[in-house]
Amino acid sequence: MSEKNVQTGGDLEGVLAQVSNQLRSSLGNIYNALSRIAPPELRDGDTGIDRDAAVLCQSYYRILRLANNLSDAANLEGPSTAKLCNGDLVGLCRDVMRRAELPAQLLGIQLSFQCGKASHIVAMDGERLECLLLNLLSNAFKFIRADEKLVRLEIRVNREWVELALSDTGSGIAPELLETVFDRYLHTRRLDPPPHGLGLGLPICRRIAQEHGGSLVLTSTVGVGTTVTVSLPNRKLREQALGTFQTELGGGFNQTLVELADALPREAFTQKYMD
DSSP states (O other): OOHHHHHHHHHHHHHHHHHHHHHHHHHHHHHHHHHHHSOHHHHHHOHHHHHHHHHHHHHHHHHHHHHHHHHHHTTTTSOOOOOOEEEEHHHHHHHHHHHTHHHHHHTTOEEEEEESOSOOEEEEOHHHHHHHHHHHHHHHHHTBOSSOOEEEEEEEEOSSEEEEEEEEOBOOOOHHHHTTTTTGGGOGGGOOSTTSTTSOHHHHHHHHHHHTTOEEEEEEETTTEEEEEEEEEOOOOTTOOOOOOOOSOBTTBOHHHHHHTTTSOGGGGSHHHHO
């Protein structure tokens, strides 16, 4: 890589971090104002206010997701931020799929979770893997076909690796585009309108897999669907207590709705579903 390219990459990472920080600063004020103007009790009693507030909530969550992704993208080439501890990977995946069931139902999508084990302990960063899974679900939800709506997560365990294979019956990706899916955000001429977004999700997911010492591989067939396979080392940390994956809301935000905000209908952000 040339010195010019290195400098350009460094400049881009710095800009992404600054944009993310500025977005977060403004978003805090927007969220506080929205909470005062349309508190939950008011939204529960007035469908018109609830409908208008849902538009603001969805837009807010989408921008928050963008800020989070920009922050992650700024560190794609930096040191690992994963904080590994021994945790139940099967339990984490089952919980994420359970929380995605209601949003999936709003889109008419059937979710399927398959694993031959009730639990399996590995060294992992639960928050980072949750982000990975929800990003992959978001992509699957966006590009699902109208005639067959199925998203399946299968966990396969062997001696050296644990594989998470998330498959969808989506529109698929053309072979000539498969090579660009991990760096599309760097090429402004390749950026497509919604629901495609900036193309940050897959490179972030691959980075998370790499932080765990694993990999991410994507296979796709046009008109059939896409499968993303995440391979994680089947290993535990020595002499460490079992960590607990926390699923409560962080900062008052429903993390599932944040990560799926680009893929969901406005209805998902009415008070009925926000409670």
